[in-house]
Amino acid sequence: MTDALPVVLNINGLKYEFEVLPYRSLLDVLRDELGLTGTKECCAVGECGACTVHFDGRSINACLMLAIEADGGSVTTIEGIAAPGEMTRVQDAFLEHGAVQCGFCIPGMVMSAEYLLARNPHPTEQETREGLSGNLCRCGGYNRMLKAISSVSEESTP
Amino acid sequence: MKPFSYQRPGSLAQTFDLLSEYGSSARILAGGTDLIVGLRQQTVDASVLVDIKGIGEFLPGVALVDGHFVIGATTDISRICEYEKFRATFPALVEAMETVGSVQIRNRATLVGNVCNASPAADTVPPLAIYGAMVNVGGRDGTRLVPVQEFIQGPRQTALRPGEFVLSIQLPVPNAPLGVGFARLTRRRGVDLATVNLSCSIDSVGTVRFAFGAVGPRLVLGVDRSGVLADSGAPAGDRDAALANLIAGTSPRTDIRGTRDYRSAMLLVLGRRILAEAASRLGSGQP
Numbered sequence: 001m002t003d004a005l006p007v008v009l010n011i012n013g014l015k016y017e018f019e020v021l022p023y024r025s026l027l028d029v030l031r032d033e034l035g036l037t038g039t040k041e042c043c044a045v046g047e048c049g050a051c052t053v054h055f056d057g058r059s060i061n062a063c064l065m066l067a068i069e070a071d072g073g074s075v076t077t078i079e080g081i082a083a084p085g086e087m088t089r090v091q092d093a094f095l096e097h098g099a100v101q102c103g104f105c106i107p108g109m110v111m112s113a114e115y116l117l118a119r120n121p122h123p124t125e126q127e128t129r130e131g132l133s134g135n136l137c138r139c140g141g142y143n144r145m146l147k148a149i150s151s152v153s154e155e156s157t158p
Numbered sequence: 159m160k161p162f163s164y165q166r167p168g169s170l171a172q173t174f175d176l177l178s179e180y181g182s183s184a185r186i187l188a189g190g191t192d193l194i195v196g197l198r199q200q201t202v203d204a205s206v207l208v209d210i211k212g213i214g215e216f217l218p219g220v221a222l223v224d225g226h227f228v229i230g231a232t233t234d235i236s237r238i239c240e241y242e243k244f245r246a247t248f249p250a251l252v253e254a255m256e257t258v259g260s261v262q263i264r265n266r267a268t269l270v271g272n273v274c275n276a277s278p279a280a281d282t283v284p285p286l287a288i289y290g291a292m293v294n295v296g297g298r299d300g301t302r303l304v305p306v307q308e309f310i311q312g313p314r315q316t317a318l319r320p321g322e323f324v325l326s327i328q329l330p331v332p333n334a335p336l337g338v339g340f341a342r343l344t345r346r347r348g349v350d351l352a353t354v355n356l357s358c359s360i361d362s363v364g365t366v367r368f369a370f371g372a373v374g375p376r377l378v379l380g381v382d383r384s385g386v387l388a389d390s391g392a393p394a395g396d397r398d399a400a401l402a403n404l405i406a407g408t409s410p411r412t413d414i415r416g417t418r419d420y421r422s423a424m425l426l427v428l429g430r431r432i433l434a435e436a437a438s439r440l441g442s443g444q445p
Contacts, residue, residue, distance in 0.1 A: 002163040022164035022207070025194070045195045046263055058236070058265045064194045065266065068164050069187070069209060112261065134260020 007071045011036070012080025020067045027051045027062035030077060038078035038107045049135030052108035053077050059115035061134070078107035081114060089155075090114055093148035101139035109135050113149050122153050159197050166209040170325075173213060174298045177321045180206045186323050187211075188232050189266040191259065192275045210323070220244055227329040228294075235264040235272075247331055249439065250340035250357055251285040257342060258282065270324050276310045277351075283310060283377055284357035284369035285340050289329055293317075296325040303328065312375045335362040337440025339432030343424050345415060353415040354424055360436045364388035368429065373408035373421055380404030390437050401429045 004019035011034065020029055027044075030036045030053070040050035044063045051062040054076040082088045090113045093099070100106050109132065116123055116131035123131060128149050137145070167173040177184055185204040187193055188211065196202030210216070216230045220241050227244060235255045238244060245252050258264055258272060258281060272282050273293060286306045293309040295302050298321060306327070309317045318324070342355035355371040366387040370378040386392045386400045410421035 002161050005164065021161070023159045023161050023197075025159075044198060046191055046259070049260065049262060052262055059262050060265050061191075061262045064191050064263075066164070066187075066190070066194070066207075068166075069190070069211070115261070131261060134262045 005068050005071075007067060009067075009070055009072075010074040012076060022066060022068050024067050025063050026053070026055075026065045026067045026070050026075070029067040030062060030075075036077050036079055040104055040107055042104065043136075047136070048105070049108040049112060050105055052111040052135065054111060054115060059112055076111075078110060081110065088114060089152045090117065090149065093152045094145065097144045097148040097151065099141060099144035099148045101137075101141045105135060105137045105139075109137065109145055113145075113152075117149070117152060121156050123149075125150070128153075159194075160200065160203075162197070162204050163206050164209065165206060166212045168212050168214055170213060170215050170296065173208060173210060173323070174296075174321060176206070176208050177323065178298070180208075181320065184208050186231075186274075188271050189234055189268045191263050191267040192271060216325075222331075225331050225333070227331065229269050229327045229329070231268060231270040231324055231326060233268060233270075235267050235269055236261070238269060239264070248285070248289055248329060248338075250338040250436075251282065251289060251329075253340045254281045254285045254342070254355070254357070270327055273306060273309065273327065274316060274318075274324055276312070276314050276316050278313050278375060278377075279352045279355065279372040280310075281342055281352055281355050281371070283307075284355055284371045285338065286327070286329075287369040287377055287379065288338055288357040288359045288367055289332075292328045292330075293324055294326040294328055295322050297322040301325060307369070307377045307379060310376055335440055335443065336360070337436040337438065339435035339439070341428040341432045341435075343416075343428060351415065354410070354421050354428065356425060356428055356432060358429070358432050358436050360388045360433070360440050362440070366433070366436075368404050370405070370408050370425060372415075373410040373425065375409075378408045380407055387433060388437070390434070397433075398426065398430075401426060401433075405429065 004021050007020050009016045030039050042048045042050035046061045046064045053062045056073050090110055112132050112135050165176050183205040187207040187209045211232050216232050220238055221228045272280050291306040292303040293306055304317050336359055338359045340357045342352045344350040352372050358368045360366050364385040366382040368380040382400050386396050405425045410418045412418045
């Protein structure tokens with residue numbers, strides 16, 4: 001049978017060393033073994049974006065990456081996107097605009113929005129839609145999310 | 159997922175050793191965006207994954223070597239799209255690549271993987287064929303170059319022999335003026351598989367080449383040397399007849415994404431559209 005393999009991962013600025021079975025996804029490990037349940041599992045095939053995290057600074061679906069593949073890298077999850085007890089401007093804007101309905105897609109949406117704005121601080125609405133196209137909201141609450149993201153874009157210096 | 163073991167070779171030689179040791183029970187892992195889905199849905203069976211991202215010989219990113227862009231097997235699609243020179247040289251391919259999946263998918267998915275997945279609906283394949291892409295296949299005894307349209311032999315079938323895997327894709331920089339267009343049709347905009355996809359080129363002597371995807375078990379290619387399709391001033395009826403002649407080589411099926419007749423009709427509409435785009439790019443000097 002296959003054995004567990006050692007992994008070293010930096011997650012939200014903390015170093016984790018553990019052993020993992022090779023067929024466990026990064027998402028499985030974050031949620032089930034490390035208790036970081038802010039990252040959601042929904043479709044598990046890379047379509048819904050609920051499991052979006054940043055790996056080595058790039059937005060990815062944690063359900064489509066094996067934990068062993070992440071060995072040696074850095075992961076930022078929703079728990080680590082802001083300093084403890086604080087929120088990012090995107091998170092504040094989601095609250096201000098009532099952009100959260102059931103909330104299940106929101107961690108992934110925030111991770112995608114942060115990634116988009118970090119690379120393109122002033123996206124057009126079309127660019128924002130493209131940037132979020134890998135994240136599905138079953139409540140259909142997209143318009144308020146777009147407004148929230150647009151408000152963050154407007155308040156930063158062009 | 160069913161249990162499998164994991165290997166991360168550090169060199170090509172070690173990779174070939176692993177492939178010969180494990181044979182058909184081994185699968186190559188690069189981006190994993192198709193493979194992991196297949197393993198989870200149990201449409202793919204593997205007892206060993208060979209992760210090629212640790213191979214020392216692979217160069218990161220995209221390299222321009224002797225008039226060819228070389229895209230390594232581990233270079234993800236987002237990374238390729240960041241190269242300005244590449245974008246300017248292969249705009250229709252970049253359009254196709256930017257329709258693959260989502261941001262998160264493109265940050266992992268490789269262009270080589272998209273080709274090796276051998277889906278008849280792969281959006282990158284028609285423009286790759288039109289730009290003359292060659293698949294660089296590596297084996298223990300050396301490498302061989304296979305045109306992309308010959309590499310993909312049917313749904314999920316490639317020209318790979320046991321013990322081989324794809325090292326890179328090579329794209330020649332066009333050495334004469336060329337205009338290329340790309341279009342795809344989906345049921346909804348964004349993350350969806352293509353109902354049809356197609357690409358065409360016009361060169362400076364009036365030769366028009368078409369590649370049609372998702373309308374047959376493998377890519378359908380057509381060439382028009384009459385000059386009618388390259389001539390935007392030719393009578394519309396003549397141009398449509400020439401285009402219909404090329405489309406006649408396709409064999410679309412009726413499935414969940416569209417009927418046979420609908421696909422054929424859309425090839426004509428989109429074919430006209432990308433001919434105009436290719437002509438405009440040829441005129442502007444952009445390939």
